[in-house]
Amino acid sequence: MHNKTDIIEQIQDLWQHLQDQQPLVHCITNSVASNFAANVVLAIGASPAMIDNPFEAEQFAQIAGALSINTGTPTTEQTQAMFKAVKGANTAGTPWVLDPVGYGAILSWRSETVDDLLTFQPHIIRGNASEIAALAGNQSSAKGVDSTLQSDQALQHAQSLLNSSPCIAISGATDYILSQEFGIIAITGGSVLQPKVTxxxxxxxxxxxxxxxxxxxxxxAAIAAHCHFALAAQNAAEQTHGIGSFQVAFLDALDQLKPEDFNHIDLKRIDPKHSQLNSL
Amino acid sequence: MHNKTDIIEQIQDLWQHLQDQQPLVHCITNSVASNFAANVVLAIGASPAMIDNPFEAEQFAQIAGALSINTGTPTTEQTQAMFKAVKGANTAGTPWVLDPVGYGAILSWRSETVDDLLTFQPHIIRGNASEIAALAGNQSSAKGVDSTLQSDQALQHAQSLLNSSPCIAISGATDYILSQEFGIIAITGGSVLQPKVTxxxxxxxxxxxxxxxxxxxxxxAAIAAHCHFALAAQNAAEQTHGIGSFQVAFLDALDQLKPEDFNHIDLKRIDPKHSQLNSL
Amino acid sequence: MHNKTDIIEQIQDLWQHLQDQQPLVHCITNSVASNFAANVVLAIGASPAMIDNPFEAEQFAQIAGALSINTGTPTTEQTQAMFKAVKGANTAGTPWVLDPVGYGAILSWRSETVDDLLTFQPHIIRGNASEIAALAGNQSSAKGVDSTLQSDQALQHAQSLLNSSPCIAISGATDYILSQEFGIIAITGGSVLQPKVTxxxxxxxxxxxxxxxxxxxxxxAAIAAHCHFALAAQNAAEQTHGIGSFQVAFLDALDQLKPEDFNHIDLKRIDPKHSQLNSL
Structure with missing residues (x-):
């Protein structure tokens, strides 16, 4: 139903809408990511707003174009803000993304928060392989907030999470996007420098x-986002091998991406039964 | 009374004092800005200190050279720190700047905080057009923390804020600095890349x-700050068109600005009655 | 007992272990440093995790390879997390570093926190000269969180801190590392641009x-860390004179450092009685 050309055309349309509408993106994120994530959101053409207190988050999520929740460095107030924001988002029909940073046995406090957030049915769950495998109820290991699994090792586990969200995105050397609508989409690209940038x-x-x-x-949306990210990382890695300058070049590349660049993305559909890459 | 040459000479003197004295700048700012603002303050020649807890802010504001308060991502403790700091500043005669990020109807909690802070008479109120218009009691719109107004659209509204502060600064493609002392000063320059950097x-x-x-x-002080900023942004934009590398070049340019560069600033006085640009 | 060649070989071994093991570094740090510190830790080859809430810090410090505590912008919850983390670290034998940012008379709240943390015997105390001198109980001055002393002015005072920790590190144009094991080691290098980057x-x-x-x-560990830092800063300063681009080049250089680069470090032992530099 969806061949590669169709999907890429849809992505290009989304990219154009993003540039035209510059939607407001409500972010509740961690102290490490806040500046970089805001600059990334600006670089792709949208408008970030980091509203992470419990006194404003509910109302703001109702007027935002979308909401992104990230559990990297949660405080008590920020955790309260997450639930308020999700409530506001679900009331207003604002789509929202859950990024369960650090989910797993060691970081049990945030993991309970994530379990509770999950009952509110995020539109996209995005994480690394360790987080997604753990979130799906599997014994998993992680090194702090970094994954010790390859993204394909979380693929099978991730299927069960489709009960909690219409879309599961696992990032890694190959990104996997799972949904009823598209099945499993594999996006290969990016750069080996990416894990070296926080x-x-x-x-x-x-x-x-x-x-x-x-x-x-x-x-x-998740497929388009991962394609935009992977292509920009590839373009940036052509400019530099340094990890500091890669981060700078990556922001440049996110902003300078042209719609025709999406034609070059390595995007495939996977048959989950045989776990083999099938060309679309 | 103040012609352009006089003003520029005064700015150049201030810049020299800044380099000589490297004053301590007490900042209470948001999680997105904290690293970048500290680097910017270092780049212009001063010494930043981000003291944003309520247990130290009052005492610290008394020994600081100046205080900057920004309501971008307020927490309960940080909000308490703001009031403590302002109290300390006013006790000791420390000049302070209020940057009412996100002021408006949607973000009502912080807006009430700002209203209360305003009663303590900041020395400078600095914001974008939407924030300044809203702060002046006008119905205004904003996209999150970004302005949907041009800076000149807030000019009329801003006049009434001179009851709350001796200086109102509105940033935009053209910056406007309002005061009894200089009237309305318009500074044009900077770069179109600036709104793309958080x-x-x-x-x-x-x-x-x-x-x-x-x-x-x-x-x-506000005029000098806006001139320094605009000139550095212009110089940086001559180095690069990428938004990541612009941020880097901007820090370089803030630091490398020479006093004679101020001679090239596009600075005009505006007659508020006719809203026309008058050469000084 | 330790000549320069021996020390450098040991540093090179540590560097190799760091690359092989990519240890998990538990950081509780300030809002200004969190992104940069995480990127620096990644750049040298380790894996950072910023776990700074009191609900997870104790357990996490037990599984981390090491713990770094920094009092730059403490909140009530973060301060609680510091004590929990130290308790977890000491229980599990996790080595930990105390960076008493801002210690001194003006910032008395955090200074009391640091005094309490000190009783738990950090493995390394690292600070600038003003912080170390004040921590050793001497009247000292500082400009906010920046030192007004040269690093050698804190040398004598620092000796008494060896009761609280086996290693005291004072950073400056010349870094001094004090310990029973190596005596006083002086590392000269780095770049004049470093104090211009927050x-x-x-x-x-x-x-x-x-x-x-x-x-x-x-x-x-402290000697190796200061050598890695100083060499990377020197290499970065050869690439650029701009303070924004220096920060970028510094991350590149931390990552690109080769073990043989340690052969070029300016490392000396000092005789504390005569306060003279002695070649090893």
């Missing part, structure tokens, strides 16, 4: 939210 | 404070 | 922790 994943969650602000489809 | 406005608030630490005149 | 010292504290995760010796 908050890249956190910023990607906010980009998913930004694309969802202009998309009816959660899965298409 | 926390630029927040950092400008801290720069106003830094200049005020070496200035008797609130208006002159 | 959070450099804070990041250095996290680097000390990262090296301690792979070292039995606190002093050797």
């Amino acid at each position: 908050a890249m994943g956190c910023a990607l969650g906010a980009v998913c939210a930004a694309y969802h602000a202009v998309s009816q489809s959660s899965a298409l | 926390a630029m406005g927040c950092a400008l608030g801290a720069v106003c404070a830094a200049y005020h630490a070496v200035s008797q005149s609130s208006a002159l | 959070a450099m010292g804070c990041a250095l504290g996290a680097v000390c922790a990262a090296y301690h995760a792979v070292s039995q010796s606190s002093a050797l």
Whole structure:
């Protein structure tokens, strides 16, 4: 039903809507990511607002184009703000993304928060392989907030999370986007430098939210976001091998991406039964 | 009374004082801006200190050269710190800047905080057009924390705020600085890339404070700060078109600005009655 | 007992262990430093995790390779997290670093926190000269969180702190590392641009922790960290004179440092009685 050309055309349309509408993206994120995520959201063409107190989050989520929630460095007040924001988002029909940073046995306090947030049915759940596997109820390991699994190792586990959200996105050397609508989409690209820059994943969650602000489809928003991210990272890695200068070049590349660049994305559909890559 | 040459000479003197004295700038700012604002304050020659807890803010504001308060991501403790700091500043005669980020109907909690802070008579109020118009009691619109008005649209409204502060600064493609002392000063320059970098406005608030630490005149401090900022942004934009690399080049340019560069600033006085640009 | 060649070989071994093991570094740091410190820790080869809430800090410090505590912008919850983390670290034998940012008479609240933390015997105390002198009970002055003393002016005072910790590190144009094991080691290098970039010292504290995760010796970890930092800063300063671009080049250089680069470090032992530099 969806061949590669169709999907890419839809992505290009979303990208154009993003530039035209510059939607307001409500972010509740961690102290490490806040500046970088805001700059990333600006770079892709949207308008970030970091409203993370419990006294404003509910009302603000109602007027935002989308909401991104990230559990990287939660405080008591910020955690309260997350629930307020989700309530506001669900009341107003604002799409929202859950990025369960650090989910797992060691960080049990935030993991309980994430379990509770999950009952409010996020539109997209985005995480690394360790987080997604753990969130799906599997014994998993992680190194702090970094994954010790490859993204494909979380694929099977991730299927069960489709009960909690219409779209599950697992980031890694290959990104996997799971949904009823598109099945499993694999996006390969990006750069080996990405894991050497902090908050890249956190910023990607906010980009998913930004694309969802202009998309009816959660899965298409997540796919577009991951494609935009992977292409910009590839372009940036062509400019530099340094990890500091890569971060700078990445912001440049996110902003300078042209719609025709999406034609070059390595995007495939996977048959979950055979776990093999099928060309679309 | 103040022709352009006089003003520029006074700015150049302030810049020299800033380099000589490297004043301590007490900043209470948001989580997005904290790193960038600290680097900006260092880049212009001053010494930033982000003291934003209610247990130290009052005492610290008394020994600081100036205080900058920004309501971008307020917490309960940080809000308490703001009032403590303002009390300390007013006790000790420390000049202080209020940057009412996000002021408006949607973000009512912080707006009440700002209303209360306003009664303590900040030396400079600095904001974007939407914030200034809303603060002046006008129905206004904003996109989150970004302005949907042009800076000149807030000019008329801003006049009434001169009851609350001796100097009102509105940033935009053209910046306007209002005061009894200088009337309305318009500074045109900067770069179209500035709105694509987060926390630029927040950092400008801290720069106003830094200049005020070496200035008797609130208006002159604000004018100097906006000139320094606009010239550095112009110089940076000549180096790059990328928004990531612009941020880097901007820090370089703030630091590398030479006093003679101020001779090239596009600075005019405006007649508020006719709303026309008059050459000084 | 330790000649220069021996020390450098031990540093090179530690560096290799760091690359091989990529240890998990638990950081509780300030809002200005969090992003930069995380990127610095990634750049040297380790894995940062900013876990700064009191509900997770104790458990996390037990599984981390090392812990870094920094008092730059403490909140009530973060302060609680510091004590929980230290308790967890000491229970599990996790080495930890204390960076007493802002210690002194003006910032008395955090200074009391630091005094209490000190009773838990940090493995390394790292600070600038004003902080170390004040921590040793001497009348000292500081400009906010920046030092007004040269690092050698704190040398004598620092000796008494060896009762509280096996290793005291004072950063400045010349860094001094004090310990029973190595005596006083002086490392000269780095760049004059470093004080113009915020959070450099804070990041250095996290680097000390990262090296301690792979070292039995606190002093050797601190020496290695300061050498890595100083060499990277020198290399970065050869690339640029701009303070924004220096920060970027510094991250590149931290990552690109080669073990043989340590051969070029200016490292000396000082005789505390004569306060003279002695070649090792």
